[in-house]
Amino acid sequence: MRMQKLLLGLFIATAQGITAIALADEIELLVPIKAGLAPPNAIAEIKVDGDSERYKSVKNKKLNYIVAVRGDKPQKATGGGSLDIYLGDAKVDATISASWAFHKISATYEHPMSDEFPELRVSPVDLCNERLEQTSGKARKEFRKDGATFAIQKAYPLVGSVEWWIKKWSGLSEPKGFGERTHAPVKITCMPLARHDEDPNAPSRTTPPPTPSRTTPPPTPSRTTPPLFSKTTFEIEPSKVVKDGKYLCPSELRLYGYIETSHAFEGKSIFMGQHYLSAVTELDFPKGGSSRNVIGTYPIKWHQLGGLAAQPNAKPADQKLAFRFNISDSDGKLVKSMEKTVTVSCSKIKPNDAAVGGEMTVAPAN
Numbered sequence: 001m002r003m004q005k006l007l008l009g010l011f012i013a014t015a016q017g018i019t020a021i022a023l024a025d026e027i028e029l030l031v032p033i034k035a036g037l038a039p040p041n042a043i044a045e046i047k048v049d050g051d052s053e054r055y056k057s058v059k060n061k062k063l064n065y066i067v068a069v070r071g072d073k074p075q076k077a078t079g080g081g082s083l084d085i086y087l088g089d090a091k092v093d094a095t096i097s098a099s100w101a102f103h104k105i106s107a108t109y110e111h112p113m114s115d116e117f118p119e120l121r122v123s124p125v126d127l128c129n130e131r132l133e134q135t136s137g138k139a140r141k142e143f144r145k146d147g148a149t150f151a152i153q154k155a156y157p158l159v160g161s162v163e164w165w166i167k168k169w170s171g172l173s174e175p176k177g178f179g180e181r182t183h184a185p186v187k188i189t190c191m192p193l194a195r196h197d198e199d200p201n202a203p204s205r206t207t208p209p210p211t212p213s214r215t216t217p218p219p220t221p222s223r224t225t226p227p228l229f230s231k232t233t234f235e236i237e238p239s240k241v242v243k244d245g246k247y248l249c250p251s252e253l254r255l256y257g258y259i260e261t262s263h264a265f266e267g268k269s270i271f272m273g274q275h276y277l278s279a280v281t282e283l284d285f286p287k288g289g290s291s292r293n294v295i296g297t298y299p300i301k302w303h304q305l306g307g308l309a310a311q312p313n314a315k316p317a318d319q320k321l322a323f324r325f326n327i328s329d330s331d332g333k334l335v336k337s338m339e340k341t342v343t344v345s346c347s348k349i350k351p352n353d354a355a356v357g358g359e360m361t362v363a364p365a366n
Contacts, residue, residue: 026071026072026074026162026178027069027070027071027072027096027160027162027178027179027180028068028069028070028071028180029067029068029069029085029158029159029160029180029182030067030068030069030182031043031065031066031067031068031158031184031185032066032067032068032102033185039066039102041064041066042065042066042067043065043151043184043185043186043187044060044063044064044065044184044186044187045060045186045187045188045189046058046060046063046109046112046124046186046187046188046189047059047060047189047191048124048125048127048128048188048189048190048191049191050125050128050191050193050196051193051196052144052193052194052196052197053193054129054132054193055125055128055129055132055190055193056125057125058109058124058125060109061108061109062106062107062108062109063087063088063106063107063108063109063110063156063186064104064105064106065087065104065105065106065107065184066102066103066104066105067085067087067102067103067105067158067184068100068101068102069083069085069094069096069100069101069103069160070096070097070098070099070100070101071083071096071097071098071162072098073096073098073164074164074166074176075166076166076167076168077164077165077166077167077176078164078165078166078167080095080096080097081095081096081097081162081163081164082095082096082162082163082164083095083096083160083161083162084160084161084162085103085105085158085159085160085161086158086159086160086161087105087107087156087157087158087159087184088107088108088110088156089107089108090105090106090107090108092104092105096162107156111123111124111331111332111333112124112152112155112156112186112188113152113154113155113156113157113183114152114334115152115153115154117272117326117334117337118154119270119277120270120326120328120332120333120334121328121331121332121333122152122332122333122334123331123333124188126333127150127188128148128188128190131143131148131150131190132144132190132193143190144192144193144194145192145194146192147189147190147191147192147193148189148190149187149188149189149190150187150188151185151186151187151188152185152186152188153183153185154183154185155183155184155185155186156183156184156186157181157182157183157184158181158182158183158184159179159180159181160179160180160181161177161178161179162177162178162179163175163176163177164176164177226262226263226288227262228261228262228263228265228335228336229259229260229261229262229327229336230260230261230262230288230289231258231259231260231291232257232258232259232260232325232327232336232338233256233257233258233338234255234256234257234258234323234325234338234339234340235255235256235258235340236253236254236255236256236323236340236342237253237254237256238250238252238253238254238344239252239253239254239297240252242302243349244302244316244346245313245314246313246348246349247315247316247346247347247348247349248346248347248348248349249300249302249316249344249345249346250300250344250346251299251300252297252298252299252300253297253298253300253321253342253344254295254296254297255271255278255295255296255297255298255323255325256293256294256295257269257271257293257294257295257296257325257338258291258292258293258294259283259285259291259292259294259327260289260290260291261285261288261289261290261291262288262289263287263288264285264286264287264288264290265283265285265290265329266283266284266285266329266330267283267327267328267329267330267335268280268281268282268283268327268328268330268332269281269283269294269325269326269327269328270325270326270328271294271296271298271323271324271325271326272323272324272326273298273321273322273323273324274321274322276298276323278296278297279296281294283327294325298321298323300319300344302316302346315346315348316346318343318344318345319343319344319345320341320342320343320344321341321342321343321344322339322340322341323339323340323341323342324337324338324339325337325338325339325340
C-alpha cells in the first residue's frame with residue numbers, strides 16, 4: 001500500500017509540472033545514452049515494415065531496454081535498499097547502490113507517447129508513412145531503398161521506487177521510501193521498402209491488367225467516406241467569481257467540448273493547457289449521429305500569483321490562457337485537436353451591483 005501511494009504521488013506531481021527537488025540526490029534513473037555510460041542496445045527499437053508502397057505494421061512484440069540507476073544511502077539505513085523499476089507492464093526487482101547499476105527490462109509493445117502532444121500515443125506506422133509522403137523524386141527513391149530512423153525522446157514513462165529501513169533512536173526500524181519518474185526514449189526504424197520489389201510472390205509490375213468481359217457490368221463508383229465527426233465545438237466561459245479588493249474576478253473557468261459523430265467511434269478526450277491536464281474522458285459512440293458534451297474546469301488565481309508585492313486594491317493584471325481539446329481514438333492516436341486562447345480579466349465592483357459576476361470576464365484573445 002505504501003508503494004502504491006508513493007507511485008501515485010509521483011504520477012500526480014509529474015502531471016502538475018512539479019519537480020521533486022528533494023529526491024534528486026537520493027535516486028537517479030535514466031536510459032543511458034551518453035558515451036562511456038551506455039551499454040549497447042540500451043534503447044528499444046521499433047521496427048516498422050510494409051509492402052513495396054506503404055508501411056503497414058509494427059514488427060515488435062516487446063520493448064527491450066537497459067536502464068541505469070544509482071542512489072544515496074540515507075543515514076542510519078540498515079541493509080540494502082529495495083529497488084523497483086517500472087516500464088509499461090514490466091517490473092524489475094533489485095537493490096540500490098551508490099554506483100551505477102544496469103538492469104534489463106522488457107515490456108509488452110504499445111504505441112509511444114507523442115513529443116508534440118504529451119499523454120497521447122502515436123502510431124509508428126503513421127509516422128513512417130508521413131515521412132515517406134513528404135519525399136519525392138530521388139529522395140523518395142533513397143527512402144524506399146535505405147529506410148529511415150528517428151527518435152521520440154519521451155516515449156514511455158519510467159519509474160523507480162526505493163525503500164530503505166531506517167533505524168530510529170528507540171532501536172526499532174521503520175521504512176523510508178522515495179523515487180524518481182522520467183521518460184524513456186525510443187528509436188523508430190522505417191525499414192526499406194524497395195526490398196519488396198523483388199518478392200517472387202508479389203504481382204508482376206509488367207503484367208497487364210485483365211481485359212474486362214463484355215458482359216461484366218461497369219464498376220460501381222465508390223462512395224466518399226464521410227468525415228469521422230459531423231460537428232465538434234470548443235467553448236470556454238467563467239463559472240465562478242471571487243472578490244479581489246475592489247474587483248470581481250473569475251475564479252474558475254468551465255471548458256465545454258461537444259462531439260457529434262458520422263459513424264460509430266470509440267476513443268478518449270482530454271482538455272490541456274499550460275501546466276494543466278484534465279481527467280481523461282472515455283468516449284463510446286455506438287452509431288452515427290451520436291453526440292456528447294464533455295466538460296472540464298480550470299481554477300484561476302489572481303493576486304496570490306504575484307506575491308506580497310501586489311497592491312490589494314489594484315486591478316489584477318489580465319491573464320491570457322491557451323487551451324486544447326484533444327480527441328484520440330482507441331489506440332491513442334490523435335484524430336482531432338481544437339485550440340482556443342482567451343483573455344481573462346476582472347471588472348470593478350459598481351455601487352449598484354446586485355450580484356457577483358454581472359459582467360463578461362472572458363474574451364477571445366487576439
